[in-house]
Amino acid sequence: QKEVEQDPGPLSVPEGAIVSLNCTYSNSAFQYFMWYRQYSRKGPELLMYTYSSGNKEDGRFTAQVDKSSKYISLFIRDSQPSDSATYLCAMSASGGYQKVTFGTGTKLQVIP
């Protein structure tokens, strides 16, 4: 069993829709939960991170972590064509040492 499970998609939504991306994990040691965005032929770029359980909002993006269920989510409001990318969930036990475990990524397409 993988430590992090993520639906690969692809996910196709119309512009303006709310997008929900999710991951589950099995390792209780994970304390930092991250979402990366990766455009084609580019490296992953950190969108946001959350420490332990709770919610975090940054503009149109909201990250949620439920450690009791080992479930994390990323919500994108008012999705834009420029949001079309692969979204990777990622986790680590430490914030200061980034030995990160990634999900396989969900490919998102926002249709104008």
Add this chain to the structure above:
Amino acid sequence: EAGVTQFPSHSVIEKGQTVTLRCDPISGHDNLYWYRRVMGKEIKFLLHFVKESKQDESGMPNNRFLAERTGGTYSTLKVQPAELEDSGVYFCASSLPGATFEKLFFGSGTQLSVL
């Protein structure tokens, strides 16, 4: 400010050949990481340098892989001899030490194809 730079962007070699990948981290970033994505799989950790010292190489697949970081600046990852299963995208990332959460900055990767 320049980001993390990786060379080459693509490399196509034959099985049994040697390939060397290079990573130039962001200036001042003591932490340097190598990750790899094999087709269809998730990005996986290979190893971690702090300056010129290897801190954790637990993700290195086998002894055909050799990573170095000269003088704590750029890093190279050599694969010798390359096998078919080594094909994938090799990412380098760097970060500043000392923060509670160290943000990783990734390069665009080197696409390695072993034929």
